Amino acid sequence: MSVAERDADSEKDGGKKAKKAKSGGGIGETLKVVIQALIIALLFRTFLYHPFNIPSGSMMPTLLVGDYLFVSKFSYGYSRYSFPVDLSFIKGRVWEGEGPQRGDIAVFRLPRDPGTDYIKRVIGMPGDRIQMRNGLLYINDEPVERERVEDYAGANAFGQEIEVAQYRETLPNGVSYMTLDLTQNGEKDNTGVYEVPDDHYFMMGDNRDNSSDSRFLNFVGYVPEENFVGRAEVIFFSVDEETHVWEFWRWPWSLRYDRLFEGL
Structure with a gap:
Protein backbone atom coordinates (compact mmCIF):
# COMPACT_ATOMS: atom_id res chain seq x y z
CA MET A 1 0.00 0.00 0.00
CA ILE A 54 -60.00 22.70 39.76
CA PRO A 55 -61.94 19.41 40.02
CA SER A 56 -65.33 20.71 41.22
CA GLY A 57 -67.67 23.69 41.07
CA SER A 58 -67.43 24.67 44.74
CA MET A 59 -65.58 27.92 43.92
CA MET A 60 -67.81 29.01 41.03
CA PRO A 61 -68.07 31.59 39.58
CA THR A 62 -64.52 32.60 40.57
CA LEU A 63 -62.96 29.26 39.59
CA LEU A 64 -64.35 26.80 37.05
CA VAL A 65 -63.80 23.10 36.46
CA GLY A 66 -60.97 22.96 33.95
CA ASP A 67 -59.02 25.91 35.39
CA TYR A 68 -55.32 25.31 36.10
CA LEU A 69 -53.69 27.53 38.71
CA PHE A 70 -50.30 28.42 40.10
CA VAL A 71 -50.33 28.43 43.90
CA SER A 72 -47.47 30.32 45.56
CA LYS A 73 -45.90 28.32 48.38
CA PHE A 74 -43.70 31.11 49.71
CA SER A 75 -46.64 33.45 50.45
CA TYR A 76 -47.37 31.80 53.79
CA GLY A 77 -43.98 30.22 54.46
CA TYR A 78 -43.36 26.48 54.45
CA SER A 79 -44.88 23.71 56.55
CA ARG A 80 -44.70 19.91 56.54
CA TYR A 81 -47.35 19.94 53.79
CA SER A 82 -45.56 22.35 51.45
CA PHE A 83 -43.42 19.67 49.86
CA PRO A 84 -44.12 16.63 47.64
CA VAL A 85 -43.43 14.35 50.63
CA ASP A 86 -44.70 14.86 54.16
CA LEU A 87 -41.84 16.26 56.26
CA SER A 88 -43.40 15.55 59.64
CA PHE A 89 -40.36 16.83 61.54
CA ILE A 90 -41.29 20.41 60.52
CA LYS A 91 -43.49 21.96 63.17
CA GLY A 92 -45.58 25.01 62.34
CA ARG A 93 -44.22 27.14 59.48
CA VAL A 94 -40.69 28.20 58.60
CA TRP A 95 -39.73 31.40 56.76
CA GLU A 96 -43.26 32.44 57.61
CA GLY A 97 -44.78 35.22 55.53
CA GLU A 98 -47.72 37.41 56.48
CA GLY A 99 -49.96 34.36 56.82
CA PRO A 100 -53.38 33.74 55.27
CA GLN A 101 -55.44 36.91 54.90
CA ARG A 102 -59.19 37.31 54.82
CA GLY A 103 -60.40 36.85 51.24
CA ASP A 104 -57.39 34.84 50.02
CA ILE A 105 -58.10 31.85 47.80
CA ALA A 106 -55.93 29.16 49.35
CA VAL A 107 -55.03 25.51 48.88
CA PHE A 108 -54.86 23.50 52.10
CA ARG A 109 -54.69 19.92 53.26
CA LEU A 110 -57.96 18.55 54.57
CA PRO A 111 -57.56 18.22 58.38
CA ARG A 112 -59.21 14.81 58.58
CA ASP A 113 -57.34 13.52 55.50
CA PRO A 114 -53.99 15.34 55.05
CA GLY A 115 -53.39 13.54 51.77
CA THR A 116 -56.20 15.51 50.10
CA ASP A 117 -55.86 19.07 48.77
CA TYR A 118 -58.80 21.47 49.01
CA ILE A 119 -59.19 25.00 47.67
CA LYS A 120 -61.51 27.56 49.32
CA ARG A 121 -61.59 31.20 50.34
CA VAL A 122 -60.37 32.42 53.73
CA ILE A 123 -63.41 33.90 55.47
CA GLY A 124 -62.73 33.62 59.19
CA MET A 125 -59.51 34.52 61.00
CA PRO A 126 -58.37 33.14 64.38
CA GLY A 127 -60.75 34.35 67.10
CA ASP A 128 -63.56 35.32 64.68
CA ARG A 129 -67.22 34.45 65.15
CA ILE A 130 -68.77 33.25 61.87
CA GLN A 131 -72.43 32.61 61.16
CA MET A 132 -74.86 32.28 58.24
CA ARG A 133 -78.33 33.79 58.63
CA ASN A 134 -80.81 33.40 55.76
CA GLY A 135 -77.93 33.03 53.32
CA LEU A 136 -76.15 36.16 54.58
CA LEU A 137 -72.66 35.89 56.04
CA TYR A 138 -71.98 37.42 59.45
CA ILE A 139 -68.48 38.03 60.84
CA ASN A 140 -68.27 38.94 64.52
CA ASP A 141 -72.03 39.59 64.55
CA GLU A 142 -71.78 42.11 61.69
CA PRO A 143 -73.40 41.33 58.30
CA VAL A 144 -71.01 41.22 55.37
CA GLU A 145 -71.94 43.62 52.59
CA ARG A 146 -73.77 41.76 49.81
CA GLU A 147 -75.17 43.19 46.58
CA ARG A 148 -77.42 41.34 44.14
CA VAL A 149 -76.04 41.48 40.59
CA GLU A 150 -76.99 39.88 37.28
CA ASP A 151 -77.83 36.17 37.37
CA TYR A 152 -75.11 33.70 36.52
CA ALA A 153 -75.77 31.53 33.45
CA GLY A 154 -74.90 27.97 34.42
CA ALA A 155 -76.01 24.38 33.97
CA ASN A 156 -77.62 21.87 36.29
CA ALA A 157 -76.58 18.24 36.84
CA PHE A 158 -78.45 17.25 33.66
CA GLY A 159 -76.66 19.81 31.47
CA GLN A 160 -79.71 22.07 31.20
CA GLU A 161 -79.03 25.80 31.19
CA ILE A 162 -80.23 27.62 34.32
CA GLU A 163 -79.99 31.10 35.81
CA VAL A 164 -78.43 31.23 39.28
CA ALA A 165 -78.75 34.12 41.72
CA GLN A 166 -75.40 35.91 41.98
CA TYR A 167 -74.14 38.35 44.61
CA ARG A 168 -71.11 40.56 45.03
CA GLU A 169 -69.81 40.04 48.55
CA THR A 170 -67.34 42.47 50.13
CA LEU A 171 -65.42 41.48 53.24
CA PRO A 172 -64.53 43.97 56.02
CA ASN A 173 -61.00 44.37 54.60
CA GLY A 174 -62.36 45.37 51.19
CA VAL A 175 -61.82 42.11 49.30
CA SER A 176 -64.72 41.69 46.88
CA TYR A 177 -65.84 38.66 44.85
CA MET A 178 -68.91 36.95 43.43
CA THR A 179 -70.91 34.22 45.16
CA LEU A 180 -73.71 31.98 43.92
CA ASP A 181 -76.96 31.13 45.70
CA LEU A 182 -78.39 28.01 44.06
CA THR A 183 -81.32 27.57 46.44
CA GLN A 184 -83.04 29.64 49.09
CA ASN A 185 -82.88 28.12 52.56
CA GLY A 186 -80.07 25.76 51.59
CA GLU A 187 -78.59 23.29 54.05
CA LYS A 188 -76.07 25.78 55.46
CA ASP A 189 -77.92 29.07 54.82
CA ASN A 190 -78.69 29.16 58.55
CA THR A 191 -76.11 27.98 61.05
CA GLY A 192 -75.04 28.33 64.61
CA VAL A 193 -72.08 30.49 65.53
CA TYR A 194 -68.66 29.12 64.63
CA GLU A 195 -65.88 30.34 66.95
CA VAL A 196 -62.57 30.01 65.11
CA PRO A 197 -59.80 28.64 67.38
CA ASP A 198 -56.34 30.16 67.65
CA ASP A 199 -54.04 29.31 64.72
CA HIS A 200 -57.03 28.10 62.68
CA TYR A 201 -59.05 29.55 59.80
CA PHE A 202 -62.61 29.30 58.54
CA MET A 203 -62.82 28.45 54.83
CA MET A 204 -65.82 28.75 52.50
CA GLY A 205 -66.53 28.14 48.83
CA ASP A 206 -67.99 30.92 46.67
CA ASN A 207 -70.67 28.51 45.41
CA ARG A 208 -72.38 28.58 48.79
CA ASP A 209 -74.97 25.82 48.28
CA ASN A 210 -72.51 23.47 46.58
CA SER A 211 -69.42 23.57 48.77
CA SER A 212 -68.12 21.25 51.47
CA ASP A 213 -66.24 23.70 53.65
CA SER A 214 -65.67 24.76 57.27
CA ARG A 215 -69.41 24.95 57.90
CA PHE A 216 -69.32 21.15 57.94
CA LEU A 217 -67.33 20.60 61.12
CA ASN A 218 -67.17 16.82 60.83
CA PHE A 219 -65.89 16.94 57.26
CA VAL A 220 -63.71 20.04 56.86
CA GLY A 221 -64.08 22.18 59.96
CA TYR A 222 -61.50 24.71 61.10
CA VAL A 223 -58.23 24.54 59.15
CA PRO A 224 -54.93 24.69 61.10
CA GLU A 225 -52.42 27.20 59.77
CA GLU A 226 -49.82 24.49 59.16
CA ASN A 227 -52.23 22.77 56.73
CA PHE A 228 -52.02 25.62 54.20
CA VAL A 229 -50.08 24.77 51.05
CA GLY A 230 -50.21 28.22 49.48
CA ARG A 231 -52.19 31.07 47.96
CA ALA A 232 -53.77 30.84 44.50
CA GLU A 233 -52.20 33.53 42.33
CA VAL A 234 -53.09 33.11 38.66
CA ILE A 235 -55.02 30.92 36.20
CA PHE A 236 -52.36 29.89 33.71
CA PHE A 237 -54.55 27.56 31.63
CA SER A 238 -58.25 26.88 31.26
CA VAL A 239 -60.19 24.42 29.15
CA ASP A 240 -63.90 23.60 29.20
CA GLU A 241 -64.82 20.79 31.55
CA GLU A 242 -65.79 18.40 28.76
CA THR A 243 -62.26 18.46 27.31
CA HIS A 244 -59.23 16.67 28.75
CA VAL A 245 -56.15 18.86 28.99
CA TRP A 246 -54.15 16.41 26.86
CA GLU A 247 -56.62 16.69 23.95
CA PHE A 248 -54.56 19.47 22.38
CA TRP A 249 -56.29 19.06 19.00
CA ARG A 250 -59.47 20.41 20.65
CA TRP A 251 -57.79 23.44 22.21
CA PRO A 252 -58.69 25.93 19.45
CA TRP A 253 -62.37 25.40 20.32
CA SER A 254 -62.23 24.40 23.99
CA LEU A 255 -59.73 26.86 25.49
CA ARG A 256 -61.23 29.63 27.60
CA TYR A 257 -59.03 32.35 26.16
CA ASP A 258 -60.50 35.06 28.39
CA ARG A 259 -59.34 33.20 31.52
CA LEU A 260 -55.71 32.60 30.52
CA PHE A 261 -53.27 34.31 32.91
CA GLU A 262 -56.12 35.82 34.92
CA GLY A 263 -54.96 36.97 38.35
CA LEU A 264 -56.81 35.90 41.48
Missing part, protein backbone atom coordinates in the same frame (compact mmCIF):
# COMPACT_ATOMS: atom_id res chain seq x y z
CA SER A 2 1.39 3.40 -0.94
CA VAL A 3 1.87 6.27 1.46
CA ALA A 4 -0.97 8.20 -0.21
CA GLU A 5 -3.37 5.26 0.27
CA ARG A 6 -2.41 4.91 3.94
CA ASP A 7 -3.02 8.63 4.49
CA ALA A 8 -6.43 8.37 2.81
CA ASP A 9 -7.45 5.43 5.03
CA SER A 10 -6.24 7.32 8.09
CA GLU A 11 -8.38 10.31 7.16
CA LYS A 12 -11.44 8.06 6.72
CA ASP A 13 -10.88 6.45 10.14
CA GLY A 14 -10.40 9.86 11.73
CA GLY A 15 -13.60 11.13 10.14
CA LYS A 16 -15.57 8.16 11.47
CA LYS A 17 -14.20 8.68 14.98
CA ALA A 18 -15.02 12.39 14.81
CA LYS A 19 -18.60 11.59 13.73
CA LYS A 20 -18.96 9.09 16.61
CA ALA A 21 -17.57 11.59 19.09
CA LYS A 22 -19.89 14.29 17.77
CA SER A 23 -22.85 11.92 17.97
CA GLY A 24 -21.94 10.89 21.50
CA GLY A 25 -21.43 14.50 22.49
CA GLY A 26 -24.82 15.46 21.05
CA ILE A 27 -26.64 12.79 23.05
CA GLY A 28 -24.71 13.75 26.16
CA GLU A 29 -25.57 17.43 25.78
CA THR A 30 -29.24 16.58 25.21
CA LEU A 31 -29.35 14.45 28.39
CA LYS A 32 -27.61 17.22 30.30
CA VAL A 33 -30.19 19.78 29.18
CA VAL A 34 -33.06 17.43 30.02
CA ILE A 35 -31.67 16.69 33.50
CA GLN A 36 -31.12 20.39 34.17
CA ALA A 37 -34.67 21.17 33.05
CA LEU A 38 -36.06 18.46 35.33
CA ILE A 39 -34.08 19.78 38.29
CA ILE A 40 -35.30 23.32 37.67
CA ALA A 41 -38.90 22.07 37.34
CA LEU A 42 -38.56 20.10 40.58
CA LEU A 43 -37.18 23.11 42.46
CA PHE A 44 -39.94 25.31 40.99
CA ARG A 45 -42.59 22.78 42.07
CA THR A 46 -41.06 22.19 45.50
CA PHE A 47 -40.25 25.70 46.68
CA LEU A 48 -42.07 28.24 44.52
CA TYR A 49 -45.33 27.33 42.80
CA HIS A 50 -47.66 24.38 43.13
CA PRO A 51 -49.75 23.69 39.99
CA PHE A 52 -53.35 22.91 40.88
CA ASN A 53 -56.39 22.09 38.77
